[in-house]
Amino acid sequence: MESQPFMPKKTIFYTASLFTLVLIPNLFFLYYINEFRTTLLCSNLALFFIILFLNRFKHTKFLAVVALLFFVINNSFAIFSSFYFRDLFNVTLALSMLTTNTSEAWEMAQEYVGALFLAFFYFIALYHCIKYKFFKTLDYPILIIGFIFAIALPMRHLYKEYKHTGIDYRLINSSKLSNYLKNTPFFSLAPFIEAKDFLDQTIQFKNQTFDYPPFKTKPNNIENIIVVIGESARRDALSLYGNITKTTPLIDKRINQLYIYDQAVSPAAFTNASISLLLSKQIPNKNFSIEKNLDNIISLANQTNIWETYWLSTQENISMYVNMFSMINNQAKNKNWISNAIYDEAIISEYEKALTDNHKKRLIFIHLQGSHPVCSKRYPDGFKLFADNSTTINEYNNSIYYTDFVIDKLIQKLESTSSMLIYVSDHGLSNIGTKMVHATNKKGVEVPFFIWYSDFVSQDFKKKGRDSTPISTTNLYNILMEYLGIEGIKYKDRNSKLEVLTSEFTILQYKDMEDGQ
Structure with a gap:
């Protein structure tokens, strides 16, 4: 059987x-x-x-x-x-x-x-x-x-x-x-x-304020400091930084009025942490804390009683919970989230209103949609310009090209005033497969960072040319302190080791990160 x-x-x-x-x-x-x-x-x-x-x-x-x-x-x-x-x-x-x-x-x-x-x-x-x-x-x-x-x-x-x-x-x-x-x-x-x-x-900490020690504010002739926080723009995507595709032709033409940081590194490859570290006094470390966001540049500017503060955004403020940096941007005396904005130029009208109000000195933060995935949805049809690379890269370059247009529009409103505009991206992106995604590698944290000065800004403040010294964008806090004229407050740690907060909230030095694509 x-x-x-x-x-x-x-x-x-x-x-x-x-x-x-x-x-x-x-x-x-x-x-x-x-x-x-x-x-x-x-x-x-x-x-x-x-x-x-x-x-x-x-x-x-x-x-x-x-x-x-x-x-x-x-x-x-x-x-x-x-x-x-x-x-x-x-x-x-x-x-x-x-x-x-x-x-x-x-x-x-x-x-x-x-x-x-x-x-x-x-x-x-x-x-x-x-x-x-x-x-x-x-x-x-x-x-x-x-x-x-x-x-x-x-x-x-x-x-x-x-x-x-x-x-x-x-x-x-x-x-x-x-x-x-x-x-x-x-x-x-x-x-x-x-x-x-x-x-x-x-x-828990949303409605708390930070108590600063007594400090002085030195007078200067600056009327407007505009900080444009880009979204997901990596440095090598800008022709200003060497991209052979002319993605930033309008900014390129203004190069004689720019001070350009050639090796700027973001403190994180994701928005919640990077903006927290840009605007607060903390730097990437193993003790990252939401409570430390209480000491931030908007709160400090408010306490000068000289500078009026603004937060304008084309990104929605409504979310399932809240953003980790909401306790910072909510400190601004004037806030506007244009929740129905399709494209970033929707910010222009609110920006014009801010520039023509009764205040003499303004610190205005503008948070753009920029190149946030999905990149093809970040620009109008008229900016579908590039076709010399893969679809992913072309769409990404188009989004950078549109951001160049928006920044130029913002600058045009400042040319006849004693004003300056700082542009810095929250983080970059990495090209993985057929998508541009957040990734904790060098491409994910290499970002554009430059300052434009109008002709009316005092020579005491103006810088020109390119700075090839590696710098963490966490130094934005210190840079703004100087332009606000604040004296008597201890400077933020410069993060000279270029430490980066990883996606697991651990610390990695930029030099030890993978290159990415």
């Missing part, structure tokens, strides 16, 4: 398929980040043994589907971040999701619609596997033993952290809970908990 095989071919196929599907996040990490996370695989296997156990019983099948849906969402975050950003899903990405607004969320959904469909098919494939009769009849001891073996490695890793890092998990707070979850099947929840903690701190 012919013996039956130990396991039918169909069962072998479904078992192999299920294991491969569970392994997919690790394969993405291995290929795109050069890291195989064994604890992640074990955590996923542990959750899957729970799913198979729930799927055995009529009254818990629904819970099995819910758990499977969570499994797919949880791992989709990990797959998405490794594929598009070459990074693990982290607190930065979680912050971006929690502080997004409706229009931005809709834009991103359209941009990454392929990823959403893949997540849906991932769920269908896994669901089809667990419906196979072999998995529905697995013995309880097998499921329980499998779960114990799968969870053993993550628990061992957690225990080692407990013993060697001083994290006491017996006293759970948001930070410790986040560290705990990183070693469980709920690992994607960890960055969200960290992000929410930052946002809760923002709300």
